[in-house]
Amino acid sequence: MITSAYIHIPFCHKICHYCDFTKFFYNPELADQYLDALENEIVTAVGTDKRQMKTIFVGGGTPTALSYEQLERLLKMIAKSFDVEAPLEYTFEANPGEFDEKKLALLKEYGVNRISFGVQVFDDELLEKLGRNHRVKDVYDSLRLFEKQQFENVSVDLMYGLPGQTYDQFKKTIDEALALDLPHYSSYSLQIEPKTIFYLRHKKGKLHKPVEEEEARMYELLMNEMNQKGVYQYEISNFAKQGFESKHNLTYWNNDYYYGFGAGAHGYLPGERTVNIKPLNQYTKKGKETGLPRLHVEPVHYKEEMEEQMFLGLRKTSGVSMSEFENRFGRSIHSLYSSELDYLKRKNWITETEDNVALTTQGRLFGNEVFAQFLIEDEKLQ
Amino acid sequence: MSSDKIKQENVRNFSIIAHIDHGKSTLADRILEKTKALTQREMKEQFLDAMDLERERGITIKLNAVQLRYSSPNKGEDYLFHLIDTPGHVDFTYEVSRSLAACEGVILVVDAAQGIEAQTLANLYLALDNDLEIIPVINKVDLPAADPDRVTKELEDLIGVTKDEVILASAKAGKGIEEILEAIVERIPSPIGEPEDPLKALIFDSLYDPYRGVIASIAVKEGSVKVGQKIRMMQTGKEFEVNEIGVFNPKPTPKNELTVGDVGYLTASIKNVGDSRVGDTITRVDNPAPVPLPGYKRLNPMVFCGLFPVDANNYNDLREALERLELNDSSLQYEAETSQALGFGFRCGFLGLLHMEIIQERIEREFNIQLITTAPSVIYEVVLADGETVTVDNPSLMPDPQSISEVREPFVNATVMVPNDYVGSVMEICQKKRGSFVDMQYLDDNRVNITYDIPLSEIVYDFFDQLKSQTKGYASFDYDLAGYRASNLVKMDIWLNGDTIDALSFIVHRDFAFDRGKAITSKLVELIPRQQFEVPVQAAIGNKIVARSTIKAMRKNVLAKCYGGDISRKRKLLEKQKEGKKRMKMVGSVEVPQEAFMAVLEMDSDD
Numbered sequence: 009m010i011t012s013a014y015i016h017i018p019f020c021h022k023i024c025h026y027c028d029f030t031k032f033f034y035n036p037e038l039a040d041q042y043l044d045a046l047e048n049e050i051v052t053a054v055g056t057d058k059r060q061m062k063t064i065f066v067g068g069g070t071p072t073a074l075s076y077e078q079l080e081r082l083l084k085m086i087a088k089s090f091d092v093e094a095p096l097e098y099t100f101e102a103n104p105g106e107f108d109e110k111k112l113a114l115l116k117e118y119g120v121n122r123i124s125f126g127v128q129v130f131d132d133e134l135l136e137k138l139g140r141n142h143r144v145k146d147v148y149d150s151l152r153l154f155e156k157q158q159f160e161n162v163s164v165d166l167m168y169g170l171p172g173q174t175y176d177q178f179k180k181t182i183d184e185a186l187a188l189d190l191p192h193y194s195s196y197s198l199q200i201e202p203k204t205i206f207y208l209r210h211k212k213g214k215l216h217k218p219v220e221e222e223e224a225r226m227y228e229l230l231m232n233e234m235n236q237k238g239v240y241q242y243e244i245s246n247f248a249k250q251g252f253e254s255k256h257n258l259t260y261w262n263n264d265y266y267y268g269f270g271a272g273a274h275g276y277l278p279g280e281r282t283v284n285i286k287p288l289n290q291y292t293k294k295g296k297e298t299g300l301p302r303l304h305v306e307p308v309h310y311k312e313e314m315e316e317q318m319f320l321g322l323r324k325t326s327g328v329s330m331s332e333f334e335n336r337f338g339r340s341i342h343s344l345y346s347s348e349l350d351y352l353k354r355k356n357w358i359t360e361t362e363d364n365v366a367l368t369t370q371g372r373l374f375g376n377e378v379f380a381q382f383l384i385e386d387e388k389l390q
Numbered sequence: 391m392s393s394d395k396i397k398q399e400n401v402r403n404f405s406i407i408a409h410i411d412h413g414k415s416t417l418a419d420r421i422l423e424k425t426k427a428l429t430q431r432e433m434k435e436q437f438l439d440a441m442d443l444e445r446e447r448g449i450t451i452k453l454n455a456v457q458l459r460y461s462s463p464n465k466g467e468d469y470l471f472h473l474i475d476t477p478g479h480v481d482f483t484y485e486v487s488r489s490l491a492a493c494e495g496v497i498l499v500v501d502a503a504q505g506i507e508a509q510t511l512a513n514l515y516l517a518l519d520n521d522l523e524i525i526p527v528i529n530k531v532d533l534p535a536a537d538p539d540r541v542t543k544e545l546e547d548l549i550g551v552t553k554d555e556v557i558l559a560s561a562k563a564g565k566g567i568e569e570i571l572e573a574i575v576e577r578i579p580s581p582i583g584e585p586e587d588p589l590k591a592l593i594f595d596s597l598y599d600p601y602r603g604v605i606a607s608i609a610v611k612e613g614s615v616k617v618g619q620k621i622r623m624m625q626t627g628k629e630f631e632v633n634e635i636g637v638f639n640p641k642p643t644p645k646n647e648l649t650v651g652d653v654g655y656l657t658a659s660i661k662n663v664g665d666s667r668v669g670d671t672i673t674r675v676d677n678p679a680p681v682p683l684p685g686y687k688r689l690n691p692m693v694f695c696g697l698f699p700v701d702a703n704n705y706n707d708l709r710e711a712l713e714r715l716e717l718n719d720s721s722l723q724y725e726a727e728t729s730q731a732l733g734f735g736f737r738c739g740f741l742g743l744l745h746m747e748i749i750q751e752r753i754e755r756e757f758n759i760q761l762i763t764t765a766p767s768v769i770y771e772v773v774l775a776d777g778e779t780v781t782v783d784n785p786s787l788m789p790d791p792q793s794i795s796e797v798r799e800p801f802v803n804a805t806v807m808v809p810n811d812y813v814g815s816v817m818e819i820c821q822k823k824r825g826s827f828v829d830m831q832y833l834d835d836n837r838v839n840i841t842y843d844i845p846l847s848e849i850v851y852d853f854f855d856q857l858k859s860q861t862k863g864y865a866s867f868d869y870d871l872a873g874y875r876a877s878n879l880v881k882m883d884i885w886l887n888g889d890t891i892d893a894l895s896f897i898v899h900r901d902f903a904f905d906r907g908k909a910i911t912s913k914l915v916e917l918i919p920r921q922q923f924e925v926p927v928q929a930a931i932g933n934k935i936v937a938r939s940t941i942k943a944m945r946k947n948v949l950a951k952c953y954g955g956d957i958s959r960k961r962k963l964l965e966k967q968k969e970g971k972k973r974m975k976m977v978g979s980v981e982v983p984q985e986a987f988m989a990v991l992e993m994d995s996d997d
Contacts (some may be wrong), residue, residue: 014955029954067954197950220920224946245950260955274955281958306958316957319964375948380964380971 010277011062012259015046015086016270017071018288021106025139028201030272030286034073038288042271043078045292045301047085049284050269052299054089061090063097063256063266067124071100072107079111083118092119097255099124099163105146112157122161122254123154124194130184131177134170139205151188161252163192168226170198171206171215178226182233191252195230196245197223224373231369244323244375261324263317271301281306310337311384314344319379322358327366341365348381396459396470399580401651403472403609404525405490407513408499409506409866413529417499417561417570421473422640424567425458455492455595455607455653457637462575469575472653474594474609476513484689487516488669489594491685492609492653495523495578497570498549502528502536502558505544505837507866508807514549523578526551527570532560544834581611581651588679589613589621591648591656591672596663598717602634604660607653608672611683614649620675621658624682628665629675630658664720689721691739692800692871693746693766693850694783696727696893697753698735700760700975700984705734711757712736715749722749727784731891731977732762732987737784740766743850762975764893765990768847771798771874786892788881791932797879797897800846802869803828807839812861816840819856823848824877824899843872847897851990882907882936884914885928889978896990907937910990917986920944925980 019034019042032038064086074082092098099122100115125147129135132143154162164185168178185193198217200210209215217223234240234247242253243261259266268275272286285291285303295301308316314337321328334340342349349365352358357371357378371378408414458471474493476486490496496517500506517524526545528538542556557573559566583590595607615621615635622629636644637654648654660666668689671682699708712724723739740746746766753759770782772789773796782788804825806816817827817840825842832838844853849869857865880903884894894914898906907929914927918941925941953959974981 016954195950199949199951220945221942227946227950244948260957266955268955274957276955276957283956283958312961316961319960320957373946373948374944376964376967377947380968383964383968 010265010267011060012256012264012266013061013064013090014256014266014268014270014273014275015050015064015066016069016268016273016284017066017074017082018042018069018271019073020068020070020141021073022139022141025137025205026198026200028204029069030270031069032288034070036075036078039074039078041292042288043081043085045295046082046270048295048299049301050085050089052295053267053269058091059089061095063099063259064090064092064095065097065099065124065256066120067099067101069101070103070106072102072111076111076114080114083114083120087118095119095121097122097161099254099256101126102150103140104142104150106141107150107153109153109156112153112159116157116159121159122163123159124163124165125150125154127164127185128167129170129173129177130181131173134173134177137172138167138170161192162190163194163248163254164188164190166193166195166230168195168197168230169217169223171217173218173226175222175225175229179229179233182230186233186237186239192246192248192254193234193239194246194254197227227373231372240325242325244372258324261320263313263320276308279308281308311386311389313337315382315384318345318382322365322367322378322382323375325366327358327364330363330365344384345382352378352381396468398585398651400467400469401472401580402469402495402574402578403474403493403581403651403653404495404497404574404578405474405476405493405517406497406499407476407486407490407510407517408529409501409504409510412499412501412504412507412510413561414499417497417527417529417559417567418473418475420561420564420567421471421571422456422458424571425460425471455489455609455638455655456640457643457653458639460571460575462572464572465575471574472609474653484687485595485668486513487519487685488592490516490520490522491669491683492592492594493520493522494581495525495574497525497527497574499527499529500541500545502531502538502541503533505537505541506548506807506833508805508839508868511548511807512805512868524549524551525557525570525573525577526555527557527559527566529559529561531558532563532565547834583610583612583650585614585650587612588677589615589672589674590679590683591615592683593623593666593668593670593672596666596668596720598663599657602657602659604657604663604666604717606656606658606660606666606672608648608656609653610648610650612650612679613674613677614647615656615672615674616647621656621672622675622678623666624671624673624679625667625686626665626670628660630660630665633657633659661717662720663717667720689741691721691723691741692846693740693742693768694737695740695746695766696729696732696735696764696784697724697738697750698729698732698762698764698893700762700973702733704759707757708736708753708759708761711753711759712738714757715752719749721745729764729786729893731893732764732975735762739783743854760973760984762893762984762987764987765896766850767897768800768850770879770897772796773798785881785895785897788895788897791880796876798874799877799879799897801843801872801875802846802849803872804842804844804849804867804869805839806842806857806865806867807833807837808861808865810836810838812864813838813840815860816857816865819853819860820844823851823853824902844869845877846871880931882910883930884910885926885930886914886918886980886982887925887978890930891977891982893987894990903931904936906990907931911937911939913989914986915939915941917989918980918982921980923979 018030018032019039020031021034098120100120101124103126127147130144200206206215239247241247265276271291273284275282282305283303285294285301291301330341356368359368406414455472455474460469460471474489476489528541531538538558545551557566557569590612591608591610593606593608597605599605617632619632634644634657635648636642669686673679699705716722721741724736727735727737767785772782772794773779775793775795808816820842823844825844828841828843830840878900879897880900882896882898883890911927911929922944924943927939928935929937974983
């Protein structure tokens with residue numbers, strides 16, 4: 009049973025220098041065509057009956073870059089295929105200053121109950137450097153609109169490890185974000201990805217991220233500040249007040265299934281991970297021809313599923329439940345990973361409680377070193 | 391069969407000489423096409439370059455000789471051509487000289503835009519040494535940058551040909567090919583030599599075939615040879631019985647007999663190419679020639695490096711790979727070597743850097759063995775305090791400084807040909823490389839030939855790369871060995887985390903020791919990824935530390951980014967990290983990537 013869906017809206021009014029998601033400059037005709045194709049994909053995948061969903065997440069791009077009419081069409085389309093009264097969590101991404109009260113009211117009307125708010129930093133100079141479309145003032149203007157429309161479940165995204173960003177600047181951003189007293193925060197370190205402006209500059213040696221030591225200090229600061237304010241860390245990059253953990257994102261870490269709709273979207277269906285075509289015209293064309301606009305489908309076998317259960321699950325503070333693992337795979341974590349677990353425990357990177365294996369505070373800093381241990385050599389399973 | 395009907399006067403043996411990229415292979419292809427040596431289906435671009443590696447690098451390593459039949463419209467007669475291919479790199483000068491010795495003429499190909507280059511000149515001198523007829527061809531005349539008048543002038547000045555003798559061609563477009571073929575008939579003499587005299591056949595190439603043993607490419611200069619006859623290699627004295635003889639047209643085609651003027655191949659159950667050395671003369675046991683053909687030289691390696699398997703379990707595979715390659719390449723030398731840092735491997739000797747790179751690549755590609763290569767070294771002569779002289783081809787084996795009275799290193803006479811504008815840059819590089827100025831000559835208004843004496847070890851490092859980059863690729867370069875001279879050299883050791891890493895030791899001139907030590911320690915800090923603890927990197931002469939740098943401990947390695955639901959991406963990142971670790975070598979407690987062992991080569995590139 010698939011009870012989560014990610015829906016991608018790849019339009020923006022301005023493109024950020026670091027962004028490697030599927031995104032295009034907003035254009036009304038293209039957006040209309042895109043919505044046609046998106047509807048076609050959703051209907052092909054789920055049929056005409058209404059589905060009960062636990063989580064729906066509409067991300068981008070900038071979903072609110074759509075016109076009012078287009079936004080309404082999108083919301084109707086979603087409401088037609090999914091029961092939007094029922095979902096526990098129905099999130100829209102929204103960027104500061106990029107929507108008005110009318111659009112927000114529309115979201116409310118159609119059942120959206122959570123906003124993922126792209127704040128990034130409380131620093132106009134850095135926002136400019138990132139190529140963001142907004143300024144700090146817009147953050148506060150938008151927050152007033154949320155309040156007016158009674159959106160309480162708002163999550164803020166924050167970035168660190170930015171070129172030119174100092175430890176103190178990041179501290180200021182955290183302080184200002186925490187002063188808002190919101191129920192959820194996500195904080196990501198900048199990755200320089202191919203096909204972005206930042207990558208170009210980086211390759212020419214003209215972009216300098218803070219050194220590893222500095223970035224590590226920023227991360228430690230983030231974890232401490234959040235904990236002190238009672239916003240507890242439930243995943244490597246995610247912090248929430250009790251009960252406000254993102255149920256949609258937990259779908260990923262729990263290794264559960266989800267649909268991925270839209271250009272460049274990723275999904276996880278039983279036995280396979282799906283990737284959609286990125287370019288708009290091809291996404292539309294392939295969708296018309298075959299129903300599902302897949303770029304490719306990667307099979308997930310028993311081995312991969314176990315590996316993913318580990319390296320995704322360990323991202324959570326609670327870690328991986330050993331009993332769940334055994335129920336799902338018919339074998340125990342210890343039988344499969346005994347030497348890896350011993351090694352990682354000796355390093356003090358993981359701990360074991362009664363039913364869970366989890367990262368230690370120290371282990372969190374070296375997550376990739378830990379996760380890589382759980383990739384299984386082919387010979388081992390034979 | 392065809393050769394039997396064609397008389398010796400109508401045989402033409404020739405070679406094509408050219409600088410890399412001046413279009414030698416394309417011209418050879420066109421000649422093959424015009425003489426219908428290949429059917430359309432067989433016609434593969436650049437037929438003569440058989441090995442993948444050659445094709446990729448655009449250079450010829452192994453020689454080939456092809457027999458072609460040509461009907462001359464001008465003469466109304468049939469001719470038998472032997473096109474002998476030559477390698478185009480300075481590492482293989484000797485092979486070039488031997489294949490030229492098999493010819494009576496050469497086609498000198500010069501690029502219409504770039505003109506004559508140092509390598510072409512070097513090969514031209516070899517052709518002149520062998521008294522060969524030269525047909526000058528200016529190729530690529532259809533390119534926009536072509537300046538055939540200037541290049542013709544160059545050729546007139548250089549070899550004294552007249553304008554009429556120069557053929558303008560575009561091998562790619564098929565222009566000028568007929569003219570070249572007729573010139574071969576008209577100008578190149580037929581081979582002389584008596585079919586009844588004792589056999590003298592020159593070996594100009596030697597290839598190992600797992601089923602037939604060595605296949606020697608030969609040019610019969612005197613007498614004749616048949617299947618079943620007993621033959622003797624005049625330099626090595628080894629005797630064999632001939633199993634098969636034949637010609638390449640271009641596929642191997644067996645014959646009963648090869649006689650004066652013929653160029654073809656011979657097999658005689660020879661198990662090792664070392665027994666059939668390039669340049670040696672084959673004669674018959676029953677009627678031996680009194681003296682061999684002139685010009686035989688035994689090739690000695692000039693550049694040495696250690697080859698170690700990344701995975702120690704591959705040691706035997708590496709030995710087998712070297713054994714196999716040696717069968718085919720008598721200039722490759724190797725012996726077992728043990729390094730404290732890298733374990734069991736081999737010390738290998740090569741003709742030059744290109745030769746070294748080719749062997750490495752073939753081992754990795756054809757035998758699928760991941761290698762760690764140590765920085766190349768030359769052979770040093772060390773005079774000990776007690777007067778004894780020893781040779782050292784491995785820096786880590788350099789004797790204790792107290793016991794050394796003198797160290798000598800090989801020098802070369804380097805010739806750089808360069809446009810006027812770059813003379814300053816070239817001289818600067820040569821000075822920096824401890825060169826001493828010998829001579830400078832203007833070839834024409836614009837081009838200069840600069841000669842320097844430079845230590846070979848400096849050439850072995852990044853001399854060629856620097857030359858190319860400082861002259862925007864205009865410089866061309868050639869060198870000859872010029873003997874050993876005393877130098878103020880010291881061994882520099884590298885310590886990682888307090889342990890000497892023998893595989894990283896190198897020999898350096900004392901005046902440069904400090905700078906190089908600083909450069910290599912910072913380069914290593916760049917190349918070796920952070921470990922879970924801090925690793926000091928030190929450069930030392932004896933017990934004296936001359937430079938120090940530190941690889942900081944890893945502080946954070948976790949993907950804290952939202953990839954949406956893109957889990958495949960996370961997986962790939964983790965797989966890459968795991969794969970990367972496999973390619974590293976545990977040296978003491980430090981994981982060192984392959985590139986680090988070559989760091990000594992790259993350390994000048996940043997300044």
